[in-house]
Amino acid sequence: MQGWIDGVLDRNWESDVDGTVRFALIGLGWWTTDVALPAIANSDNCETTALISSSTEKAASFADTSGIETAMSYEEFHEGTDSDRYDAIYIGTPNATHLEFASTAAELGKSVLCEKPMESTVERAERMVERCESTATPLMIGYRMQTDPLVQRAREMIANGVIGDPVSAHGQNSQPLLEMIPNPDQWRLNPELTGYGTSVMDLGIYSINTTRFLLDTDPVAVQAQMHSSHEAFEGLADERSASIIQFGDCQLVSTSSQHAQEDTRLTITGTEGQLELRPAFHGDCRLRVSRGDTTITAETDAVDAEYETTELFDYFADRVLAERSVGPDGRHGLTDMRTIEAIHQSAATNERIEL
Amino acid sequence: MQGWIDGVLDRNWESDVDGTVRFALIGLGWWTTDVALPAIANSDNCETTALISSSTEKAASFADTSGIETAMSYEEFHEGTDSDRYDAIYIGTPNATHLEFASTAAELGKSVLCEKPMESTVERAERMVERCESTATPLMIGYRMQTDPLVQRAREMIANGVIGDPVSAHGQNSQPLLEMIPNPDQWRLNPELTGYGTSVMDLGIYSINTTRFLLDTDPVAVQAQMHSSHEAFEGLADERSASIIQFGDCQLVSTSSQHAQEDTRLTITGTEGQLELRPAFHGDCRLRVSRGDTTITAETDAVDAEYETTELFDYFADRVLAERSVGPDGRHGLTDMRTIEAIHQSAATNERIEL
Numbered sequence: 001m002q003g004w005i006d007g008v009l010d011r012n013w014e015s016d017v018d019g020t021v022r023f024a025l026i027g028l029g030w031w032t033t034d035v036a037l038p039a040i041a042n043s044d045n046c047e048t049t050a051l052i053s054s055s056t057e058k059a060a061s062f063a064d065t066s067g068i069e070t071a072m073s074y075e076e077f078h079e080g081t082d083s084d085r086y087d088a089i090y091i092g093t094p095n096a097t098h099l100e101f102a103s104t105a106a107e108l109g110k111s112v113l114c115e116k117p118m119e120s121t122v123e124r125a126e127r128m129v130e131r132c133e134s135t136a137t138p139l140m141i142g143y144r145m146q147t148d149p150l151v152q153r154a155r156e157m158i159a160n161g162v163i164g165d166p167v168s169a170h171g172q173n174s175q176p177l178l179e180m181i182p183n184p185d186q187w188r189l190n191p192e193l194t195g196y197g198t199s200v201m202d203l204g205i206y207s208i209n210t211t212r213f214l215l216d217t218d219p220v221a222v223q224a225q226m227h228s229s230h231e232a233f234e235g236l237a238d239e240r241s242a243s244i245i246q247f248g249d250c251q252l253v254s255t256s257s258q259h260a261q262e263d264t265r266l267t268i269t270g271t272e273g274q275l276e277l278r279p280a281f282h283g284d285c286r287l288r289v290s291r292g293d294t295t296i297t298a299e300t301d302a303v304d305a306e307y308e309t310t311e312l313f314d315y316f317a318d319r320v321l322a323e324r325s326v327g328p329d330g331r332h333g334l335t336d337m338r339t340i341e342a343i344h345q346s347a348a349t350n351e352r353i354e355l
Numbered sequence: 356m357q358g359w360i361d362g363v364l365d366r367n368w369e370s371d372v373d374g375t376v377r378f379a380l381i382g383l384g385w386w387t388t389d390v391a392l393p394a395i396a397n398s399d400n401c402e403t404t405a406l407i408s409s410s411t412e413k414a415a416s417f418a419d420t421s422g423i424e425t426a427m428s429y430e431e432f433h434e435g436t437d438s439d440r441y442d443a444i445y446i447g448t449p450n451a452t453h454l455e456f457a458s459t460a461a462e463l464g465k466s467v468l469c470e471k472p473m474e475s476t477v478e479r480a481e482r483m484v485e486r487c488e489s490t491a492t493p494l495m496i497g498y499r500m501q502t503d504p505l506v507q508r509a510r511e512m513i514a515n516g517v518i519g520d521p522v523s524a525h526g527q528n529s530q531p532l533l534e535m536i537p538n539p540d541q542w543r544l545n546p547e548l549t550g551y552g553t554s555v556m557d558l559g560i561y562s563i564n565t566t567r568f569l570l571d572t573d574p575v576a577v578q579a580q581m582h583s584s585h586e587a588f589e590g591l592a593d594e595r596s597a598s599i600i601q602f603g604d605c606q607l608v609s610t611s612s613q614h615a616q617e618d619t620r621l622t623i624t625g626t627e628g629q630l631e632l633r634p635a636f637h638g639d640c641r642l643r644v645s646r647g648d649t650t651i652t653a654e655t656d657a658v659d660a661e662y663e664t665t666e667l668f669d670y671f672a673d674r675v676l677a678e679r680s681v682g683p684d685g686r687h688g689l690t691d692m693r694t695i696e697a698i699h700q701s702a703a704t705n706e707r708i709e710l
Binding site for chain 2: 255
């Protein structure tokens, strides 16, 4: 217990580099301004040196408030304006706009940290990977759960056999989107911007990717059902969704909804124990591990979404500065994109889709 | 809160009858002797007057210990021996033997309370319903969860709109069968006695039936995956299983395993709240209800598996004595049998099966 409580915040990577990665943040939604910006301010090896938004004025206004020197529009970014003032970009814009930003960064020789899901379709995500690989541009997808220390401890326990052979997993990620953002005209409800749909792209991806990380294996087949009835979800199949996602002989059953009581959790049951993250995905993660009749729980006030994001940026900076390969990289993100596409195909056809 | 805590153990039915139903208990496994027998002793309107087992000697030995006058073999039961000494039978034998006992009871004019699953196959379950209906014999299936007071409170809350429109449900029922009964030669692992399989028949049925009860609706389609690898599960497809079971627009995702850490839970998430039973199915039920930012939990030491079973027998006796129709009846049980058969079909064919 002593070692456990002392080591709960340990990183599963070591920072042994000096230097700073200067970031241009693209897309100034609430996540970028309220979470990513302070997270970078707290980081060891990152600094925000440029803000990029739909208009120079919007970017300049945020830059003034935050004491950041450089502000520009998307257009100016694509033209290469002031590109000597940053080393990497963080893409926090709607899904269907990621490819263009990553492509420009690849041309400009800037490293890319891109929010998940990496793009709106498999085809566009593949092009993003190609563009970045063609110029040897580091491309990492922003899977915060993989840098959350409690999730890393969970992964280590599974690898060490604490729960035995994984048997089944339950993932749930739901939220009342229209109460959180009371406007049907938002990009998560716009099929042209979100991609295959909304609940799996935006929420289900957490259960899928975190299970991949915890089990250290990838999905092989999916089955799914979806349903939309509220008028705000017109043109989107998955106001709510349910899937079976097969990881070898372990089945993840996953539900996600953009129109439901908030709940996030991931439970993995094995032949000899059970591991649960609940809440799981919004930064205030609580870990519960059972084996036989014994259960331990771990939670820490030190970790929240901002902390996870600091870890994400510091890890990315460490890889870039040391010229190590980054990961979860674009090809890792592509596996989620193909899984989500298959989940939508399965729901549309009622067929099991092999990956 | 005051009304809630005072009313938590309320029955959703009223006993206004006098009299006693005298029971013959068939099959003297641990459930019958350790749970059903004391449960009946605690009941208002039931009494155990006969014990029936594979041999007269085994039955007589238990009857002596328990102070019960009549003991007989299965053969003697089928011959109608001492049939004036009981009014009803309780069937607690392996699944594939229920039909014969119920058929004899129907011939003898005895009411039937039969353990779930009601039989090993849909075809045999249908014959059981026909036999009982042909002689107007009351046939009830022993779904204890439906007489658990906390489950009844949960059902009332859902009906009253506490969680809004049900969106998705998660059911999990797993246990380490080979640690609980360390013998591969047990009937739950014998395809001839258990029927379609083991984990869905024995465990998944709790998630399915309790969701039916809570939502007051029946499944319309299923998708499933199964896997067996341990040698004790030879000839059985579902050492572990995962299913999507569609209830209208609400999807239940359900996992069950006979070779995993013990865990029982049922969670129903709605547009405005969430209701969870965890633990759910082994008598020590804990109810958690969230709506917006508020969560209440209810648990009571008064309720355990024996209490649920007393409620089950008293409810059955009340219906029989008042000559009211019993329920959950054989046709209700048939819906579970058809659902379980479809789950096995879906897992074998990778197709979605409509019900």
